[in-house]
Amino acid sequence: MPSAALIKRSLVDQALEQLRERIGQGQWQLGERLPTEPELAQELGISRNTVREAMRILAFTGLVEVRQGDGSYLRGRADPFDALKAMSGCTLEHARETRRIIEVEAIMLAAERRTEQDLAELRTALEHSGAHYHYDLERYIACDMVFHQRLVDAAHNPMLSQLYRYFSQVVAESLRRVLAPEQRPQEVFDLHVQMVDALEARHTALAAQLCRALIDNRPAH
Known part of the structure; x- marks a missing residue:
């Protein structure tokens, strides 16, 4: 039976794939404020914690900028991965x-x-x-x-x-x-x-x- 960590990792990977697909398709413009975590969680059908972890990874790669107290903004479309x-x-x-x-x-x-x-x-x-x-x-x-x-x-x-x-x-x-x-x-x-x-x-x-x-x-x- 897969561990809880593996299941969580799989959910985060799925969230990342969906978010990267939306970014690549131009759903949001560069510099545009992204939907909130609750909105993304509802849209993707996953938990807020999973969305939060996926957004952290996107911020680390430079695709997204997280502004404390203001939200997340799209910084780029070219994924270093x-x-x-x-x-x-x-x-x-x-x-x-x-x-x-x-x-x-x-x-x-x-x-x-x-x-x-x-x-x-x-x-x-x-x-x-x-x-x-x-x-x-x-x-x-x-x-x-x-x-x-x-x-x-x-x-x-x-x-x-x-x-x-x-x-x-x-x-x-x-x-x-x-x-x-x-x-x-x-x-x-x-x-x-x-x-x-x-x-x-x-x-x-x-x-x-x-x-x-x-x-x-x-x-x-």
Whole structure:
């Protein structure tokens, strides 16, 4: 017999599906105040608690803005969960193309904007990932994701940083597919070190070149 938690989760999921469908169909205009929780509960045929939980999730994803004492307003129509589903099914080449767009642009900005703290955090992340590179692939990938997020963060563009957080799981999966379980080439890891050196020297062109080489899994020229 299913637990109460599973039943509640299922009801919330159903409420979310119905609300997202209405948002996608344009039932409410951007900036429009949404019906109250009691009104939505009656319309959807569910409890107010279920509506409240669904609205919290929509607020977390940015589709809805909850204004205390005033109600909920529609903020957007593009659901980030749809983007995540699309990213999970992308090919290796699609992942590479997207990484080039995000990471190469980010590293060029980072070469201009990086701080001493950014460099210190990048070198610390490198130290952690380097300790696992030739040994534990999963632990290396987890540490490498921290390095790449720090790299994008060094561009000091909050939108780029948030976009990369959504995309990082696709990057992690692509690494699992291109890195051998054993005998990983040292020159691939060395590209990370050279990228940080280029950032420290504020050498924008070299940093971009090294980043492209890393993404394409080839030596830099």
